[in-house]
Amino acid sequence: MSDNKKIAKELIEAVGGRENIHSVAHCATRLRFIIHDKEKIDQERVENTDKVKGAFFNSGQYQIILGTGTVNRIYEEVDKLGINSTDKSEQSKEAAKEKNTFQRAIRTLGDVFVPIIPVLVATGLFMGLRGLVMQEQILALFGMTPADISENFLLFTEILTDTAFIFLPALVAWSTFRVFGGTPIIGLVLGLMLVSPALPNAWEVATEAEPLYFLGFIPVVGYQGAVLPAFFAGIIGAKLERAIRKRVPEALDLIITPFLTLLVMIAAALFIIGPIFHTVEEYILQGTLFVLDLPFGIAGFLIGALNQIIVITGVHHIFNLLEIQLLEKFGNNPYNAIVTSAVAAQGGAALAVGLKTKSKKLKALALPSSLSAFLGITEPAIFGVNLRYVTPFVMGLIGGGVGGFAASLLGIKGTGMAITVIPGTLLYLNGQILQYILVNIIAIGTAFVLTWLFGYSDKKLKDVETA
Numbered sequence: 001m002s003d004n005k006k007i008a009k010e011l012i013e014a015v016g017g018r019e020n021i022h023s024v025a026h027c028a029t030r031l032r033f034i035i036h037d038k039e040k041i042d043q044e045r046v047e048n049t050d051k052v053k054g055a056f057f058n059s060g061q062y063q064i065i066l067g068t069g070t071v072n073r074i075y076e077e078v079d080k081l082g083i084n085s086t087d088k089s090e091q092s093k094e095a096a097k098e099k100n101t102f103q104r105a106i107r108t109l110g111d112v113f114v115p116i117i118p119v120l121v122a123t124g125l126f127m128g129l130r131g132l133v134m135q136e137q138i139l140a141l142f143g144m145t146p147a148d149i150s151e152n153f154l155l156f157t158e159i160l161t162d163t164a165f166i167f168l169p170a171l172v173a174w175s176t177f178r179v180f181g182g183t184p185i186i187g188l189v190l191g192l193m194l195v196s197p198a199l200p201n202a203w204e205v206a207t208e209a210e211p212l213y214f215l216g217f218i219p220v221v222g223y224q225g226a227v228l229p230a231f232f233a234g235i236i237g238a239k240l241e242r243a244i245r246k247r248v249p250e251a252l253d254l255i256i257t258p259f260l261t262l263l264v265m266i267a268a269a270l271f272i273i274g275p276i277f278h279t280v281e282e283y284i285l286q287g288t289l290f291v292l293d294l295p296f297g298i299a300g301f302l303i304g305a306l307n308q309i310i311v312i313t314g315v316h317h318i319f320n321l322l323e324i325q326l327l328e329k330f331g332n333n334p335y336n337a338i339v340t341s342a343v344a345a346q347g348g349a350a351l352a353v354g355l356k357t358k359s360k361k362l363k364a365l366a367l368p369s370s371l372s373a374f375l376g377i378t379e380p381a382i383f384g385v386n387l388r389y390v391t392p393f394v395m396g397l398i399g400g401g402v403g404g405f406a407a408s409l410l411g412i413k414g415t416g417m418a419i420t421v422i423p424g425t426l427l428y429l430n431g432q433i434l435q436y437i438l439v440n441i442i443a444i445g446t447a448f449v450l451t452w453l454f455g456y457s458d459k460k461l462k463d464v465e466t467a
Helices: 003-014 043-048 070-080 088-098 101-133 136-140 151-166 168-179 184-194 228-247 250-292 295-313 318-330 334-356 360-374 379-389 391-410 421-428 433-455 458-466
Strands: 021-026 030-035 054-058 061-065 212-214 218-220
Touching (some): 151 168, 228 250, 334 360, 360 379, 391 433
Antiparallel strands (some): 054 061
């Protein structure tokens, strides 16, 4: 029997057996169970299972942290054992029944934006690579200057870096329709209509072009790079489509439903939803810039110190919207460098625990968890080590605050989002990579030293485990 198969069987037994499991899914690091009876879970047995880095209830799910790569293999073994598997989005709907209104709203926001993030990550990497290639020092190595770069090459790089943001409303509307039970392709077409070349380009209107005016006073423009207009158009459009489908004879559904949905929604999006929520979007952006521009590194310290607490609560997806707005508007993202400090610091705290402890089990847990954090995933470090003993987590928060403070003072801005620490270096090839590395060292070093000196000892470990 393979180790992963054995672990899968042990976990199923530890959570109360297959009859206590409603469904199971997984994300990048966690195995996620919907459980019938929480009382049947043997928490100690789960946590003592090989390769398990922690387990807890969150968002109506019993989540077992296994780490990147490992979780996929163990999920496959669980699936082979005949457990009712489902995808994450379907399981989220089931888990949502146990959440309050605010939690459901944040979860929905995450379900909409998380599938879009990979293409924005790719776009950010393209921006970083272009920034690297276009630096005078790099070109000089090949005996070139920026003036030697051909227009066709620049056009090619613009295709790589601009496409996702030009058609961002189409991506948002597609994903929103998918989450709210509409037909995704209808959402995609609705989003494409919002950036139709027949409409005045939003970026050109912002500089010198004039919008179209309907009825003499309603300005109509394209919504290139807009998020909220497409998001709310997607919500209303999906609900409208479902309402129409219930009332249309099945024989006419294929023709009438998409026709009426698109006709009503493009009119509503251009004349009502778009103008209203584009204004709201501008206010949100200005508020974000106000916070990020607070003097003396205050914003960096606060965000860096509080970020991982927000991650624990599960409401961090709300910041995806802010990062997308920053990238669309300015082509850079100062929030990423600050958040990187928070992530790196938790890894530094876990590293200190792993190197200082004499417990072989804790060392085997803490050291891989710190590496996971340095690759941008903090759950193993937080739930498996730092939060379990509390003080290392607090020291990690302090390290994140200090690193964020440094990032704000240095004015570091990434070219993308969603990847941090070691992988995140690719977002700073625009000339700020040394500052980025320095900020990571500051965050990791602060958390490591504080944890080593004040945050952890094997005596504290014994006190916690016998409490």
